[in-house]
Amino acid sequence: MAANCRFAFAVHILSVLALKENEGVTSDLLAGSVNTNPVVIRRIVSALQQAGLVTTAKGARGGVKLALSPENISLGAVHRAMGSPTSFAGHRHEPNQKCPVGRNIVLILNEVFTSAQAALDDALSRRSIADVVATISLESEAPPRAKKMSPRRAA
């Protein structure tokens, strides 16, 4: 898969929803915060909904809500909902089967990719939307005093 900002947008969206819990938030409003087109938001929300992280309601007074409490939404789950894009890509053409390396490298790389991806997922899963929102709240109250997030939290 390729690099994209879907994960960044998804975390952004979920953070807004966490701050407006129990209100239906429209894709127009979310698009205004993320600064993009509402359709882009809806595409991401659609994926989040299929993953069971949000619920949507059509029609007047509809919109998007969190399906779980913020502390129960890990960033790993968000990443998975976005299809777990990886920075890895395998060989485009089949390698030379006459070469011992060519015969075996694809399977070996697959295993490497899988375990690396699992490590990345683990790291993301140590944080939740609640952690993100907590950092936002802190930095919003105090004068510009950049602080780091607390790295260890459960998911």
Place this chain on the structure above:
Amino acid sequence: MAANCRFAFAVHILSVLALKENEGVTSDLLAGSVNTNPVVIRRIVSALQQAGLVTTAKGARGGVKLALSPENISLGAVHRAMGSPTSFAGHRHEPNQKCPVGRNIVLILNEVFTSAQAALDDALSRRSIADVVATISLESEAPPRAKKMSPRRAA
């Protein structure tokens, strides 16, 4: 950054070099094994050389050699040599600064990206080219009987 096969190609190249240690291997031969164009190989080799993982020699009887022993080349180092491409991308346009989330999300995401990337690098660094080559040798000798390497994976 985007997803690409440079890492896959690099591991492939280094594995071939490990099996032909102390011989100068040409980009033509490597291209034959990877099944791509020699120039693609040279671009990757150039990056590997800048990272100090291989040496190259111009002219007749020249070619590419490993600069370190295979067990001293971790896959993390290879990934870094390729520029550590990430699957993450941040917001393309600045988010709405009037929104608390918009004001803070970029910094927070940067921190998340950095730590996730570190976890990925750690996972890759637990393996070396020697590990890869060992797997290749095993699978080449015996009939299709995939095994070996830390985690389990079948074929």
Place this chain on the structure above:
DNA sequence: GACATCTGTAACCGCCACGATTACATATTC
């Protein structure tokens, strides 16, 4: 029931990064 509101998608565009390729300069061996 008519209307306004809001999600859900399909369709299309422009952009950009990547792999593949051609071409040529440069360096080394024999």
Place this chain on the structure above:
DNA sequence: GAATATGTAATCGTGGCGGTTACAGATGTC
């Protein structure tokens, strides 16, 4: 000097992504 190889610039085709328009479908309000 001929043959061999790397080093690199330039160009092309492809694919994926964000952005946008357009419209169908669902839902609450009056």
